[in-house]
Amino acid sequence: MPTPQLPDELLANVARRATARLARADRPFIAERILGVAGHRIRDPRLKADVLGEAAEAQLARGVTPRHLIPAYAAELACADLHLKAGRKKEAAAAFSKAVQLAFHRVPHVDRLVSPLSDDPARFTAPLRASTVARAVAAPRGRALPAAEPPKDRPLRLLLVTRGNANFLRLITERYADHPAVELRTLDLASDPDLSPLAKGLGRMVGLPLGAQAGYQAQVEAALRPHLDWADTIFVEWCTTAAAFVTLVDPGTTRIVVRLHKFETFTYWPHIMDFSRVDDVVFIAEHMRDMTTSAVPRLLKDKAPRLHFLHNALDLRHFSRPKQDDARFTVGLVGIGQIAKDPLWALEVIRLLRRQDPRYRLLMVGQGFSPETSPAAAAYHTSLERNLAELEASGAVRRVGPTKDVPGILTEVGVILSSSVREGCHVGLMEGAASGAVPVVRDWPFVAGRRHSARTLFPGDWIVTTPQQAAERILSVTASEEVRSAAGLAASEYALREWDWMNVQGTYDRLLLGDDGDINSPVDNALGKADLQ
Incomplete structure (x- = not known):
């Protein structure tokens, strides 16, 4: 009825x-x-x-x-x-x-x-x-002309663009500042007096393609055009405000490259961008490429950007230093500034270890997250502090705040832990592995069981699914200092071979400078859209 x-x-x-x-x-x-x-x-x-x-x-x-x-x-x-x-x-x-x-x-x-x-x-x-x-x-507004090939009679004019966060650009900037085939400029939209007031405001950026912001369109065009006219290639760091802003105007013959890390996938920015004005999207992890293309399937359509997987730019060689004598029993957690790091999971691991041997301890490195960001953050923070009060009093946990000497701190660490629920690549874990600490990686729940995950980014024997499994692996690899040292050496060799900038920089050269004129294959095993569907 x-x-x-x-x-x-x-x-x-x-x-x-x-x-x-x-x-x-x-x-x-x-x-x-x-x-x-x-x-x-x-x-x-x-x-x-x-x-x-x-x-x-x-x-x-x-x-x-x-x-x-x-x-x-x-x-x-x-x-x-x-x-x-x-x-x-x-x-x-x-x-x-x-x-x-x-x-x-x-x-x-x-x-x-x-x-x-x-x-x-x-x-x-x-x-x-x-x-x-x-x-x-997000409708494709396209470009009047295709991106030009890299010049053959002069250096490539490369413009690195960000908006206030250049944390992962240092090595890229240094390489191309000194590269004979590159003329480099950098542009921070947050500090540029002309662009800063324009490169903000979701409503304006949304209204422009709807035809509601003719005056704003003219302002953006006038402010960006000198940069677009100068550059052969623009590399935009983070697929957020800066990337959306740059794609508000026709780039002309300038090639646009956007790098996406992890955070951006959980924002609205990829959903308002005109990707028809982007030539290449670079992902730092295959699982983030998979998740992003599932959320934004037009990235897999015809005339969408080329999609690439290139490792982050990390300087890992100076992390390889001799360990302190008691490092065997110290588990390190580097980077605790987000709830996604889930330090409570790490605390459960250290409790399990200390039931077997009270010499085990957890060293937490970095700035904690603010409980002021939201009630959810406040609730997690309260629970974390309550647990830490007990464990710090017993010597099970020691906190070290932000430090510029992470390599020095890691000489104290024999095991490096990733307790996160999600990561792009987890830089702190990679730095710990390069230092010779034995990696123990939680199978990040956000992507566990999928085609690409922590299990495809790291060697299989590094991966665990529960605190109990993490404790068992740590007890096994620290059974003696000889065992721990050998496992740490193998991890260091793997990290340096796979992720150190000296071995990764060639993939960025091929992406940005081209290899025998081929800019479509920036990695040895180029990614095709058909492979992702």
């Missing part, structure tokens, strides 16, 4: 009461079900979006991933589509911006140990592919 349609106002009141209940309930299942049913039956698009959005924001404010996050941001996208259909371009841009800011809020993707995007990238981003506005924002 059909259920009668209740008035939207009544359904909205029911839904809002359920939302109020969510804020007080430890077990919100019934309230969520009521909210879902009422929200689904509201017919007015604006009211539906408001009700579901308010409920989602209430949950996010508690540090909880909303059960109805996808319907909530989809409802806001529906409003954006209606605005665009009626010719209200500014309103469409505003509603779209609100939708993606809700969808990619940091609580579901950054401040928790699971993410709905990593669980099912295609499902989570499906509303974006169904939205008229989303498709219009």
Whole structure:
């Protein structure tokens, strides 16, 4: 028997009461079900979006991933589509911006140990592919001319672009600053007085392809054109604000290369970019390439950028130093500034080890994360500090803050641990391996069991799935100093061979400078889109 349609106002009141209940309930299942049913039956698009959005924001404010996050941001996208259909371009841009800011809020993707995007990238981003506005924002606007081949009669003019974060550019910058075949310039959009005020504002960047920002279009064109006219190739670090900004204008014959690390995949930036103006996208890990192309499948379409996998630029040789005498029993965790590092998992490992031998201890290196970023971060921080208070008092854990002498600190470490739920490549782990510490790597849950994961990035015997397995591996490889030293030497040799800049820099040369004129094969085993589908 059909259920009668209740008035939207009544359904909205029911839904809002359920939302109020969510804020007080430890077990919100019934309230969520009521909210879902009422929200689904509201017919007015604006009211539906408001009700579901308010409920989602209430949950996010508690540090909880909303059960109805996808319907909530989809409802806001529906409003954006209606605005665009009626010719209200500014309103469409505003509603779209609100939708993606809700969808990619940091609580579901950054401040928790699971993410709905990593669980099912295609499902989570499906509303974006169904939205008229989303498709219009990212629609290929193309370029009037193809990117030119590298010049043969003069050095390549290479422009490195970032916006405030050049952490992984130092070695690349140094190499091409001194390269006889390159004329190098760098551009930080955050500090450039002309570009800084333009290279911000999601609403403007979204409104421009919708035709709502003609004045902004002219400003961006005038500010970027001198850089585009000078450069043969622009290498944009991070697939976020800078990459989206650069692709707002036709690059002319300048080749555009964008490097994506990990963070960007969990943001809205790849979803608003015009990839038809990007020639090459560089991933630092195969599993991040897989996840990103699942979330943004137009990267696999015809006329999409070439996709490459190149290791990060890491200077690992100076990490190889003699270990201190008691390093055998010290487990190192380098980099603890994000919840994704999951240091609580590492604490469970050290507890298990100390039940067997109280000489084992954990050395935590780096700046901790701020509990102020969100309620989810605050909850994890509280639990971590409570556990650390006990373990530090017993000598099981020692914390070292940020240090410029990571190689020196690693001389104390005999085993290097990756306890993370997700990583791009985990630089701290790679540096530890280069130092001769024996690696123990959690099978990162965000990508575990997939075609590419920690198991395809690292040797299989480095990988564990549980704290118990981690403890067992550590006990095995530290059975004696001779055993530990031999395993550490093998790890160091592997790290230097696979990831040190001296061995990786040639792949960047082939990407940026070309190899016998072939810029389409920057790695020995070039990646084809067919291989990813």
